[in-house]
Amino acid sequence: MIGSLFAGISGLNANALAMTVIGDNIANVNTTAFKSTRSSFANVLSQSLQGALGNEIGRGVQFWSTSPVWSQGSMENTSNPTDMAINGKGFFIVNDEGGSTYYTRAGQFHFDREGYLINPDGLFVQGYQVTSVNDDGTFTLGGIEDIYVPGESTTPPHASEEFTIDLNLDAGAEVNDEYSTSITVYDSLGNAIDVTLTFNNTGAGQWTVAASIPASVGTGATIGGQASIPVTFDGDGELTAPAANATISLALTNGADTPQDIVWDLYDAVGASRGDVTGYASPSTVVFQTQDGYPSGYLRGVMVDDKGIITGSYSNGQLVPLFQMALADFPSYYGLAKMGNNLYSESLASGQAMPGTPGSGRLGNVSPSSLEMSNVDLASEFVKMITTQRAFQANSRVITTSDEILAELINIKR
Numbered sequence: 001m002i003g004s005l006f007a008g009i010s011g012l013n014a015n016a017l018a019m020t021v022i023g024d025n026i027a028n029v030n031t032t033a034f035k036s037t038r039s040s041f042a043n044v045l046s047q048s049l050q051g052a053l054g055n056e057i058g059r060g061v062q063f064w065s066t067s068p069v070w071s072q073g074s075m076e077n078t079s080n081p082t083d084m085a086i087n088g089k090g091f092f093i094v095n096d097e098g099g100s101t102y103y104t105r106a107g108q109f110h111f112d113r114e115g116y117l118i119n120p121d122g123l124f125v126q127g128y129q130v131t132s133v134n135d136d137g138t139f140t141l142g143g144i145e146d147i148y149v150p151g152e153s154t155t156p157p158h159a160s161e162e163f164t165i166d167l168n169l170d171a172g173a174e175v176n177d178e179y180s181t182s183i184t185v186y187d188s189l190g191n192a193i194d195v196t197l198t199f200n201n202t203g204a205g206q207w208t209v210a211a212s213i214p215a216s217v218g219t220g221a222t223i224g225g226q227a228s229i230p231v232t233f234d235g236d237g238e239l240t241a242p243a244a245n246a247t248i249s250l251a252l253t254n255g256a257d258t259p260q261d262i263v264w265d266l267y268d269a270v271g272a273s274r275g276d277v278t279g280y281a282s283p284s285t286v287v288f289q290t291q292d293g294y295p296s297g298y299l300r301g302v303m304v305d306d307k308g309i310i311t312g313s314y315s316n317g318q319l320v321p322l323f324q325m326a327l328a329d330f331p332s333y334y335g336l337a338k339m340g341n342n343l344y345s346e347s348l349a350s351g352q353a354m355p356g357t358p359g360s361g362r363l364g365n366v367s368p369s370s371l372e373m374s375n376v377d378l379a380s381e382f383v384k385m386i387t388t389q390r391a392f393q394a395n396s397r398v399i400t401t402s403d404e405i406l407a408e409l410i411n412i413k414r
Contacts, residue, residue, distance in 0.1 A: 003059065004402040010060030011395030014041055017063040018388045025376045033073060033085075033105035033342060034374035036381075040064040070333050073105075073375040075367055081303055082109045082117065085372040088364015090327035091344065093355065094123035095146065101126075103328055103353070105372055106342035111302075115150035117310075121341055127310065127323040128357065139321050144355060147310065147323045153299040155314045157190025159256075160293030162263045164276055165197070171237060171281040173201040179284040186293035187256035193217050195248065195262075199231065205279055207231040211248045218252040223264075225249070233279030239266065262291070294318060304368035308358035327363045328353040 018039040028034040042064035045057070075085055084107035086092070091103035102123065109125055112118050117125040128141040163183055170179075179199045184192050196212045210228035211221040223229050224246045232241040245266050252258040267273055297316030304310055308325030330336065335349025346353055358366045 003057070005399055007058065007060035008395045008398035008402065010044060010062060011398070012392060014061045014063040015388050015392040015395065019385070019392070021066055022381055022385050022388060025381050026378065029374050029376045029378060031342070031374050032108055033372040034376065035068040035070060035073075035105075036374070036376045037066045037068055039066055067334060069375060071375045073372040075370045076373050078369055078371055080110070081301070081369055082111065083107060083369055083371050084109065084304060084308070084325070085367040085370040086327065086358075086364050087306075087367050088362075090329055090358070090363040093126040093144070093326050093328050093353075094119055094343070095126060096123050101353075102339060102343040102345055103336070104342050104344065107366075108371060111149065111151075115148050115153075117147035117149070123343075126326045127308070128326055129323055130321045133321060141324060141357075144326045147325075149299070149302060149310065149312065149322055151299060153312060155297050155312075155316065155318055155320055157186060157188065157296045157316075158292070158294050159188040159260060160185035160262050160291045162265050163291035164265045164274075164289065165286060166276045166288040167286045168278045168280050168282055168284060169199055169201075169207055169231070169233075170284045171205065171233070171279050173284065175201055175203060177201040181286045181289075183289050183291060185250075185262060185291050186295055187217075187250075187252060187254065187260055189254070189256045190295035191217065191254060191256060192295065193250065193252075195221065195250070199284070200228075202230075205233040205235075205237075207279075213250055217254045218250055218258070220251055222249045222251075223247070231277070237279040237281075238275075239273050239277050239279070242266065244271070304366065306358070306365045306367065308366040324357050325366055326355050327358055327366075328355045329362050330354065 021037050021039045025036045041061050044059040044062050084092070086105060086107065091105055092107055094102050094104060096102070104119065106119070109117050109119055119125065124146040126144050127147040128143070129145055130139045131142045133139045163185065165181065165183060167181065180196055182194045182196045185195055186192055193213055197209055198212065199207050199209050201207055207230070208228045209223065209231050211223045213221050224242065229246060230241050231239070234240050246264040248262045248264060250258070250260040250262070252260060265274070266277065294316045297314030297318055299312050300315055301313045302310055303313060308327070309321050310323040310325070312320045312322050314320065330346070330353060331351030332349060335347050335351065336344040337347045339345050356363050358364065
């Protein structure tokens with residue numbers, strides 16, 4: 001009878017701990033990226049003195065362990081562009097001021113007054129810095145470091161190197177008729193310069209074009225190394241001259257690099273006309289123009305894409321990739337040590353962290369302007385609460401019943 005009392009006590013203790021786990025899960029139902037915990041139990045055996053198999057006597061239950069449930073939580077949309085959720089495997093990497101590294105699924109980040117991306121506890125979010133950007137939009141990454149985007153960040157100006165104008169020159173124009181259009185380009189200092197192209201009709205399908213700039217910025221401009229060059233069209237209104245891309249050279253006196261050469265992009269790489277300049281029988285007009293220069297700009301905001309690329313949006317219209325988020329994967333998530341405040345740390349049981357960029361290897365992508373919600377299933381937790389409560393009550397009945405049996409045993413001798 002004494003043994004049954006202690007078996008009942010073990011049941012009370014084990015189910016009380018299980019209720020604590022359930023309470024912790026329910027308490028964290030709104031905790032960002034919280035992973036619910038599951039309780040496990042193990043039976044307790046007391047082997048007989050003879051050591052014969054089959055004679056082991058159960059001595060109750062023990063609370064065996066807890067294990068996290070690593071299922072994906074739902075996504076909550078937010079209005080903060082630096083809020084991020086991981087859709088798939090991986091953890092964000094954060095460092096404290098001492099350089100200790102932690103890992104988290106909670107992507108509630110913001111920039112501090114110095115420009116560092118931090119979590120609510122002030123830990124520094126880690127990423128790969130973009131060291132160079134290629135003309136085709138690809139970029140080169142450096143090592144993992146604190147993500148730092150100062151508010152006073154600026155982007156240097158880019159001198160115009162190429163321009164395109166979609167225009168039609170009226171095939172019905174008379175000799176000496178003129179048509180002028182201007183395009184704004186930028187010098188090496190970021191100054192805006194109006195380049196005027198003046199077309200003069202010299203006959204049917206025959207024109208000349210000259211370039212000019214304001215006297216306040218330079219002494220003049222040449223096109224194709226000359227004051228003017230011919231522009232001619234065939235019977236279908238297609239461009240036949242100049243036969244290649246023309247270069248406009250600006251002689252500047254405003255302190256910028258001079259001369260500044262700008263290519264008028266008329267033909268593709270195989271020498272075929274792009275069809276931007278035509279000589280049809282309709283009024284001379286410009287329908288589109290573009291050039292590749294821009295002035296200096298200051299940072300207006302940042303945006304994040306699904307690859308975790310943090311892009312700066314500048315006042316000059318440029319979008320510049322600055323960092324890419326660093327994620328970490330582990331051989332075993334179950335071996336990670338809980339550190340509180342939604343943080344985990346590496347342990348021998350988890351194996352070493354394997355950092356990488358979002359979407360590479362086994363790592364998931366980043367969902368910007370989103371937060372991962374807790375994966376606690378309230379319905380499931382309430383069912384567990386009911387069964388745990390009943391188990392606790394049943395074990396208490398074992399104790400009271402054993403007590404009554406002992407009382408009857410004692411009453412045998414009166």
